[in-house]
Amino acid sequence: MxxxxxxxCKTSHDNVQDLGRRRFLGxxxxxxxxxxxxxxxxxxxxxxxxxxxxxxxxxxxxxDGGQTTDILDPxxxxxxxxxxxxxxxxxxxVTTDPQSGEALPSLAxxxxxxxxxxxxxxxxxxxxxxxxxxxxxxNDVVQxxxxxxxKDSKSAALGLLEDIERIEEQNGDLVITLKNGNADLPxxxxxxxxxxxxxxxxxxxxxxIGTGPYKLESFEPGVRITFTRNEDxxxxxxxFVDSVExxxxxxxxxxxxxxxxxxxxxxxxxxxxxxxLLSRAPNVETLSTPGKGFYSFLMHGDTAPFDNNDLRxxxxxxxxxxxxxxxxxxxxxxxxxxYPVNDAYALSPTGIPQREYDPEKAAFHYKKSxxxxxxxxxxxxAAFSGAVDAAVLFQSTAKEAGITLDIKREPDDGYWSNVWxxxxxCASYWGGRPTQDIRYTTTQLSTSTWNDTRYKNPDFDRKLLxxxxxxxxxxxxxxYQEMAMMVRDNSGLILPVFNNYLNAQAKNVKGWVDDLGNxxxxxxxxxxxxxxx
Amino acid sequence: MNDHIPVFPLARxxxxxxxxxxIVGRLLLSLVLLVASSLLIFGGxxxxxxxxxxxxxxxxxxxxxxxxxxAELGLDAPAYxxxxxxxxxxxxxxxxxxWASGQDIGAQLGSRLSNSLLLAGAAAIIAxxxxxxxxxxxxxxxxxxxxxxxxxxxxxxxxxxxxFVAYLLILWLVVKNPVAAFPATVYASMGLGAKLxxxxxxxxxxxxxxxxxMMRMTRAAIINVMDSAYMETAALKGLSRxxxxxxxxxxxxxxxxxxxxxxxxxxxxxxxVVVEVVFVYPGMGQYMVDAVTVRDLPVVQACGLVFAAIYxxxxxTADILSVLANPRLRHPR
Numbered sequence: 071m072x073x074x075x076x077x078x079c080k081t082s083h084d085n086v087q088d089l090g091r092r093r094f095l096g097x098x099x100x101x102x103x104x105x106x107x108x109x110x111x112x113x114x115x116x117x118x119x120x121x122x123x124x125x126x127x128x129x130x131x132x133x134d135g136g137q138t139t140d141i142l143d144p145x146x147x148x149x150x151x152x153x154x155x156x157x158x159x160x161x162x163x164v165t166t167d168p169q170s171g172e173a174l175p176s177l178a179x180x181x182x183x184x185x186x187x188x189x190x191x192x193x194x195x196x197x198x199x200x201x202x203x204x205x206x207x208x209n210d211v212v213q214x215x216x217x218x219x220x221k222d223s224k225s226a227a228l229g230l231l232e233d234i235e236r237i238e239e240q241n242g243d244l245v246i247t248l249k250n251g252n253a254d255l256p257x258x259x260x261x262x263x264x265x266x267x268x269x270x271x272x273x274x275x276x277x278x279i280g281t282g283p284y285k286l287e288s289f290e291p292g293v294r295i296t297f298t299r300n301e302d303x304x305x306x307x308x309x310f311v312d313s314v315e316x317x318x319x320x321x322x323x324x325x326x327x328x329x330x331x332x333x334x335x336x337x338x339x340x341x342x343x344x345x346x347l348l349s350r351a352p353n354v355e356t357l358s359t360p361g362k363g364f365y366s367f368l369m370h371g372d373t374a375p376f377d378n379n380d381l382r383x384x385x386x387x388x389x390x391x392x393x394x395x396x397x398x399x400x401x402x403x404x405x406x407x408x409y410p411v412n413d414a415y416a417l418s419p420t421g422i423p424q425r426e427y428d429p430e431k432a433a434f435h436y437k438k439s440x441x442x443x444x445x446x447x448x449x450x451x452a453a454f455s456g457a458v459d460a461a462v463l464f465q466s467t468a469k470e471a472g473i474t475l476d477i478k479r480e481p482d483d484g485y486w487s488n489v490w491x492x493x494x495x496c497a498s499y500w501g502g503r504p505t506q507d508i509r510y511t512t513t514q515l516s517t518s519t520w521n522d523t524r525y526k527n528p529d530f531d532r533k534l535l536x537x538x539x540x541x542x543x544x545x546x547x548x549x550y551q552e553m554a555m556m557v558r559d560n561s562g563l564i565l566p567v568f569n570n571y572l573n574a575q576a577k578n579v580k581g582w583v584d585d586l587g588n589x590x591x592x593x594x595x596x597x598x599x600x601x602x603x
Numbered sequence: 604m605n606d607h608i609p610v611f612p613l614a615r616x617x618x619x620x621x622x623x624x625x626i627v628g629r630l631l632l633s634l635v636l637l638v639a640s641s642l643l644i645f646g647g648x649x650x651x652x653x654x655x656x657x658x659x660x661x662x663x664x665x666x667x668x669x670x671x672x673x674a675e676l677g678l679d680a681p682a683y684x685x686x687x688x689x690x691x692x693x694x695x696x697x698x699x700x701x702w703a704s705g706q707d708i709g710a711q712l713g714s715r716l717s718n719s720l721l722l723a724g725a726a727a728i729i730a731x732x733x734x735x736x737x738x739x740x741x742x743x744x745x746x747x748x749x750x751x752x753x754x755x756x757x758x759x760x761x762x763x764x765x766x767f768v769a770y771l772l773i774l775w776l777v778v779k780n781p782v783a784a785f786p787a788t789v790y791a792s793m794g795l796g797a798k799l800x801x802x803x804x805x806x807x808x809x810x811x812x813x814x815x816x817m818m819r820m821t822r823a824a825i826i827n828v829m830d831s832a833y834m835e836t837a838a839l840k841g842l843s844r845x846x847x848x849x850x851x852x853x854x855x856x857x858x859x860x861x862x863x864x865x866x867x868x869x870x871x872x873x874x875x876v877v878v879e880v881v882f883v884y885p886g887m888g889q890y891m892v893d894a895v896t897v898r899d900l901p902v903v904q905a906c907g908l909v910f911a912a913i914y915x916x917x918x919x920t921a922d923i924l925s926v927l928a929n930p931r932l933r934h935p936r
Contacts, residue, residue, distance in 0.1 A: 132786075138711070138893040139703035139902075291704065292893055293885040294790050317788055319883045323770060324786060328883075331777040333785050483896075487657060 123581055127601035129311040132325050132334035133590075136318030138292035143275035144265045145218055145225030150338055150590060151295070151318055153262055157593040158297055158314060159201075160265025160280035163192060163211060163244075164256045166504075168585035168592065171416050173256035177206065177266055177281065178244070187251035187541055192244040198304045200268055201285040208239045213270025215246070218263060227263035230508065251539030253546070254505045257416075261504065262593055283309025283597045292318050297596070310581065310600035326574075330354060335579045336599065338590055340572035341455060342400035348574055357573040358402050359584045362414045362502025362509075365398070365454045365569060366406075367447065367464065369562030370494040372524040376562055380439035383559075386425060387432035388468040391566045397463060398456040399569055406565035409554040410513065414586040415506045417547040419554040432471035444476040446495060452485035453497035454569070461497055491522045498522065502588060506550050507538050514557055523562035530556050578602045622932055626923050633919045640911035641693075645686050648900050648907075654678070655702050655898040676702055689904065703899040711890065712905055718789060719886040722802055722879075723871035726809035730871075731864055734814045738821025738860075742848060745826065757815035769808045769881040776804065786883035805882040809875060813867045820863040824856035831855075858925035865921030873910040 136151030144156050165176040178192040198206040217223060219231035236247040246255065268279055278286050281304065284297035297314040317334060319325045325337040326344060330351050340348065340356070349356040369376035369385065376382060391405050404412065407425055411418050449461040458479060465475040480489045480496075489496050503509040512518060515534060516526040530553060537549035557563060571589040575582060581599045585592035591599075656672040673679050677688075692699055698708035737757070741750045760768070776783040784801045793801070828834065829852055837847040876888025887906055894902035926932050 137897070138890050139701060139897050139899055141704045141706075288790075288792070290790055290885070292889070294788055317786060317883065319786055321880045321883065324773075324881055324883055327770075327773045327778055328786055331773075331781050331785060333777075 121580060121602075123310045123600040124603060125310050125312075125600070127311045128313045128315065129336075129579075129596065129599060129601060130315045130317065130334040131595065132317050132319040132328045132337045134318070134320045134322075134325065134339045136292045136316075136320065140291040141276060142278050142286075142289060143271065144263050144267070144278075145223065145227065145271075145275065147263055148226065151292075151316060153588075153593050154316065154590055154595060155295055156262050156265050157282065158284045158316075158596040159278045159282045159286050160267070161198075161282050162260055162262075162264050162266065164259045166257070166260050166585075166587045166592065168583045168587065171257075171414065171586050173260065177211070178259075181256060183253075183255070183541075185541065187253045187255070187539055188248050190246045190248070190255050191240075192246070194242075194244065195304065198281050199302055200281055201279045201300055203302070204268070206266070206281055208242065208244060210268055210270060211244055211266055212237055212239055213272050214264065214266045215244075215259075215270070217270045217272055217275070225263055227261050229512075230258045230261055250535070251541075252507070253539065253541050254507050257504045258508070260587070262588070284314055287313075294318065308594075308597040311596075314596045329574055329576065332576065334576075335601070336573065336575045336595060338571075338573045340574055342398070342402050342572065345400060345402060345572050353577045355575050355577055355579075357575065357582055357584075358570045359573070359589070360404055360412075360414065360586075361569060361571045361589065362412065362586070363569055363571075363589075364406055364410060364412075364500055364565050365394075365457070365460065365567050366410075366498050366500065367461075367564040367566075368490075368496055368498050368522050369564070370524040371560075371562040372526065373494040375439070375441045375445065376494055378439045378441065379560060380435045381441050382562055384432045384435035384439060384471065384473060385445075385468070386564050387428045387435065388471045388473055389464055389564060389566050390427040390467040391425070392427070393467070394460055394463060394566045398460045399567055402570040402572055403567045404570075406567050407558060408561075408563055408565050409557040410500065410509055410563065410565060411506050411550070411554060412568050414502065415509070417506060417543065417550050419547075419551040422551075422554060422558065425558070427467060429467070429471040432468070432473065436471060436473050444474040446476045446478050448478045448480050448489050448493050448496040450480040450482050450485045450489070450497070452480075452482035453490070454499040457497040457499075460566075491520065504587075507534070510534050510553060510557075514553075514561065525557065525561040525563070527556065527560070575599070622926065625926050625932065629919055629922050629926075633915050636915050637912060640915070641690065641908055642686070644904055644907040644911065645682075645689065648904055649682055651898070651900075655900060689901075693908070698905040699901040701894075701899050701902050703894070703897050703902075708902055708905045711902075712887075712909065714791065715885065715887045715890045716909060718884065719872050719875075719888070721789075721798065722805060722809070722875070722884060722886060723868065725799065725802060725806045726813070726871050727868055729806065730810040730813050730867070731817065733810070734817035735821050735860065735864075737814070738818045738825065739848060739853070741818070741822045742825045742829070742852075743845060753818065757818050760811040761815035765808060765812045765875075766877050766881055768811050769805070769878055772804050772808055773881075788883050788885065790885075802882075802884065805875075805878050805884055808878055808882075809871055812878075813871060817860075817863050817867055821856070821860050824859040825852045828852045828856045854928065854930075857928040861921050861924045861928065865917045869914045869917045872913050 131154070133151045133154060135149030137149065140149070140152050144160065147153055147156050161177050163176060163178040164173050166172060167174050177195055177198060179195045181190060181192040183190045194206070194208055194211060200206060215231070215237045218225040218227045219234045219237065233249050233252060234246060235249045238245055248255065252258070265280055265282070268277055271277060283300055283303050283305070285300050287296040287298050289295050295316040299309055299312050303309050317328070319328055319337070322339070322341055322344070326348060328334045329337045330348070332353070345356055345358070348354055369382055371377060371382070386408055395401060395403050395405060405424060407422060409419070447461055447464065449457045451457050461477050465477055468475050490498050500513070503512060511534065512520050513522055514525050514530065515521065516528070516531050533549050533553050537546050537553070540546040540549065573590065578601055579599055580602050583591050583598055585594070655676070656669045656678070677685065689699070696709065698712060700706065701708055701711070737753050741753045744750045773785060777785040783804050785804060787802050787805050789798045789801055825848060834847060834852060837851050838844070842850070872887070875886065876892055878884070879886045879889045887909065891903060891906035894906065
């Protein structure tokens, strides 16, 4: 399945912090990528720590995206519910800073790489125990990574780990050898499928006796999942409640009713249309977190009439982005600029002018393209919530520029298999990816199977591979800047808005962290939330 | 019957034991129906666009990977072989394994079905006596204020879509006045009492949704009978109206009432997926819908067949009961 777990981030153009982040990366690179496990870097310290967390209580989460067909094997996780479940029982080797997206120690306490970023060495924490009391050993880690990266693996993380050549233990350390240099390897290991299991889940992929903040107590897929606190947690700065109960509530109205009547403490996936209404309810706090996910219209650059850059440019200029942000997202989002990266990514481009709605310029390019007649745009609310309205809005703003869009509404069921990546012009959605490298590799690399705009540019491919192995962060950022411009001005991607992730919680729930890693506080709501008495 | 006219043995049997042959015939017909619906379900699912391998692998599905999965699941065999395989499994009580989760379908189905039956049962226990009672009262006070009120109320209830009734109940009884349990998620470790408290709202919704149909059918069937000569006789010989309705009209109006009750019972079990979703109730409908979205076809097939079986069973029971309720068939001359 296409990974449609929402992904995430920050809106504020906090330049000071950006600078700080770059400088930090630069010096880390100079030091041969050594990251120490000084407690100062633990993500919990990034929390707005104005209140001391209280322990105890029973936390109830009402989440969507759970199905009867869910299983506990972390390699299969998709959908919000299992995404959260994984972080509740498990730990990854590496985690990320909620605000900067930087790789931080988790089960690995430090790491370093060779100069070409091909050979990586990770040191493992020594004080970690599984829920059943057995100590975490290097074998568990090695086997976990092997299971997910095996070429016959059915793990959803396989795509991320394809470049791994060898995973082995050397002198008590984990050594990962890559086929090609990749300066982002630690970030790849933060993927939510890579929760460390006993013997890597080789004996039983559904064994979720992990090292996380809670022990699984009961699992009824698509219905209810319960956890109790792991009293021996190696990380004392998380897991504040005694027990956690996840209720799968797929119906939007039911989720809101459950929260506003106090039956659950937290709900996810709010509709922008109801967000404002809900924020007026007493005892409820709405949470809007900028994300990496975006709404888009995709043109196949190799199919007429979209093989003409003037036509592509005309359509890009014919979108009123601000109107789309206001009307489709209710303002809960940020403007897009036709490249799939925003400030939530490390080394994101800066200073690229915002593309505006300009019907005259659009008309100019449209004339220049020589195209005549209506253009079919396929849409469905399966693409994103409000995609049909967004297409109609697009149609009316394009009309101002003399471009006729013919909107074809497709069935929701099967949209991702029959329309997306098949039809030359359609509405689409993408969740976030951990790094710019993965973002572009997934959808802009010529050879990618998910190249859903058929963007084929050898120059771009070369830059992408160059940036991947580049350990000098300044040079890397410059490459990413150029790549963003290329995609913005040449590809078939129309990206009007990045959407925020919309959640809500009861007023007595504390500890929420806006985490740019992904939705639901990067899946770690159960770790982070606590109940005020 | 004239014994000297040559008749087929079956017809002769029918002549001698009209009740038994009718019932046996009905049972056989049900069996045929069940086989036919299993064919229909299987064929319908074969015709569904999209297959599990491509849905499961996602858009990165390479032809080789798709072929591997299809071979692993036995999808490369011809359709008739897979059908026979499936039916053979069913005859051994084996529903197969879910493609998506690898779990035994029978076990999941068991717990989901018992949840559905609990919900339907609780709703039926309230709705059936209530609607028949209201129907009788409506006949008794025909065209008077009570009759009109009952009609108005039941028509209003049936005119509102079930999800709307559900949301109204949630608004009044959960959000505004927190008296009822919500969501109605039941799970294995709950006691029966706790379960019944939890499902109060979905039960109330279902009762409101089905009551009008049964009530109006009861009223119409009895009124139909009320016009017949023997009811007039009953009135003339001095029977009270209430007594005449209960003793003479109702037994003769039973067949249509039984039928409409059976239809509604079947609906309560197989048609309540919307109510399940709104109240977050882990019933069969939700299970089937989840399976459809991921093209987990063995689960869809199993659910479809169970639904068909329930429908057939209830209708068969209704037919048999109406045969039994018919004195002319019960006491042949």
